[in-house]
Amino acid sequence: xxxxxxxxxxxxxxxxxxxxxxxxxxxxxxxxxxxxxxxxxxxxxxxxxxxxxxxxxxxxxxxxxxxxxxxxxxxxxxxxxxxxxxxxxxxxxxxxxxxxxxxxxxxxxxxxxxxxxxxxxxxxxxxxxxxxxxxxxxxxxxxxxxxxxxxxxxxxxxxxxxxxxxxxxxxxxxxxxxxxxxxxxxxxxxxxxxxxxxxxxxxxxxxxxxxxxxxxxxxxxxxxxxxxxxxxxxxxxxxxxxxxxxxxxxxxxxxxxxxxxxxxxxxxxxxxxxxxxxxxxxxxxxxxxxxxxxxxxxxxxxxxxxxxxxxxxxxxxxxxxxxxxxxxxxxxxxxxxxxxxxxxxxxxxxxxxxxxxxxxxxxxxxxxxxxxxxxxxxxxxxxxxxxxxxxxxxxxxxxxxxxxxxxxxxxxxxxxxxxxxxxxxxxxxxxxxxxxxxxxxxxxxxxxxxxxxx
Ligand code: PLP
Numbered sequence: 412x413x414x415x416x417x418x419x420x421x422x423x424x425x426x427x428x429x430x431x432x433x434x435x436x437x438x439x440x441x442x443x444x445x446x447x448x449x450x451x452x453x454x455x456x457x458x459x460x461x462x463x464x465x466x467x468x469x470x471x472x473x474x475x476x477x478x479x480x481x482x483x484x485x486x487x488x489x490x491x492x493x494x495x496x497x498x499x500x501x502x503x504x505x506x507x508x509x510x511x512x513x514x515x516x517x518x519x520x521x522x523x524x525x526x527x528x529x530x531x532x533x534x535x536x537x538x539x540x541x542x543x544x545x546x547x548x549x550x551x552x553x554x555x556x557x558x559x560x561x562x563x564x565x566x567x568x569x570x571x572x573x574x575x576x577x578x579x580x581x582x583x584x585x586x587x588x589x590x591x592x593x594x595x596x597x598x599x600x601x602x603x604x605x606x607x608x609x610x611x612x613x614x615x616x617x618x619x620x621x622x623x624x625x626x627x628x629x630x631x632x633x634x635x636x637x638x639x640x641x642x643x644x645x646x647x648x649x650x651x652x653x654x655x656x657x658x659x660x661x662x663x664x665x666x667x668x669x670x671x672x673x674x675x676x677x678x679x680x681x682x683x684x685x686x687x688x689x690x691x692x693x694x695x696x697x698x699x700x701x702x703x704x705x706x707x708x709x710x711x712x713x714x715x716x717x718x719x720x721x722x723x724x725x726x727x728x729x730x731x732x733x734x735x736x737x738x739x740x741x742x743x744x745x746x747x748x749x750x751x752x753x754x755x756x757x758x759x760x761x762x763x764x765x766x767x768x769x770x771x772x773x774x775x776x777x778x779x780x781x782x783x784x785x786x787x788x789x790x791x792x793x794x795x796x797x798x799x800x801x802x803x804x805x806x807x808x809x810x811x812x813x814x815x816x817x818x819x820x821x822x823x824x825x826x827x828x829x830x831x832x833x834x835x836x837x838x839x840x841x842x843x844x845x846x847x848x849x850x851x852x853x854x855x856x857x858x859x860x861x862x863x864x865x
Pocket of ligand 1: 467532561563567635696
């Protein structure tokens with residue numbers, strides 16, 4: 412910490428920061444986070460913050476879990492690096508795959524590993540091409556995802572990400588990446604439209620998109636069970652059942668991006684379980700290793716994998732690999748993370764404290780600037796409005812949530828602020844009293860926001 416603090420505010424830093432205003436970085440520099448303990452992080456000025464969003468919605472076991480440090484050190488001493496591929500594999504990496512096979516809702520799954528969530532999603536988009544080619548579906552090359560969902564930073568996954576403003580900078584999306592609605596009932600419902608009618612309209616629009624593009628050209632749809640990057644938009648009544656039926660009708664595969672929702676974030680181990688979704692493949696990352704080291708996974712249904720095996724037969728091998736597709740130290744840490752989930756009954760803990768978290772957020776519902784509060788497991792959102800009745804959204808979009816995030820930072824709370832919402836997703840190990848403290852800091856920041864907006 413002392414050493415980190417000695418790194419003084421570097422203006423015009425060499426480091427290029429993602430999702431940051433690059434010009435501002437030249438004159439202001441980034442907020443420098445130097446240490447962590449439990450649900451708290453400390454900046455180089457020595458100020459503590461509750462990491463209310465687990466950094467990028469990652470941290471499960473907090474910022475100071477010694478067991479994970481020890482697991483890394485053990486593996487570093489045994490075999491610090493070796494790639495798994497070319498007919499060789501490291502036991503710790505194989506063990507992680509076995510563990511994931513037992514854990515995930517896809518029975519008898521096969522597991523490919525990667526380093527990041529983007530990589531897992533990108534690999535899956537590549538694998539589906541082979542699987543489709545081997546199963547007489549070669550004409551299917553397009554991918555559907557949802558507006559406002561984030562799926563990664565590579566060319567393909569950034570194309571899949573449903574944020575047109577982000578696409579514009581890079582000349583994306585690539586051809587074949589299609590986007591359908593995020594089913595945001597709060598913001599998109601027509602006057603008097605109930606949830607069931609809204610769902611029918613959303614799915615009707617998806618059907619139109621599929622028909623327009625040609626169902627025989629579409630390989631898959633990739634979606635998060637619930638999307639925090641979109642502001643935690645809960646699936647409206649009948650949405651998942653209807654969506655799955657629709658895709659099945661057209662032979663379009665469904666893949667779940669569980670990079671955030673995997674590992675207890677929504678309560679059960681996987682978001683697919685929370686919402687009764689039956690995807691053919693699932694991608695995982697982030698909390699899988701407590702986010703201590705980069706490791707990700709593509710979980711594939713047996714039939715899907717069998718097609719890859721056929722492709723391998725045809726070419727004399729599976730022409731896919733990654734130097735760090737299953738780094739031994741990352742795998743050992745992920746394995747220990749999953750063991751800790753079991754030993755400490757992290758899912759039981761989340762189930763016990765989620766109601767307090769939900770109640771803490773719901774208590775802000777009457778505030779004049781709050782239009783909606785929502786939560787599932789340990790993800791929550793508070794959506795701001797400029798006026799409640801008749802409802803008026805903040806203009807420009809995001810002004811209140813951005814301002815709130817700045818006040819929250821002053822009050823010692825780090826949040827994320829997608830669109831007009833503020834999202835909270837604290838480390839899963841948060842205690843009841845820490846939830847109370849987080850909500851108290853939230854309340855103070857809300858008070859500051861109200862004074863500013865007056
Ligand atoms: N998918 C989802 C749902 C994500 O939220 C993210 C990252 O935030 C990714 C994929 C990409 O993961 P990574 O940043 O590890 O590449």
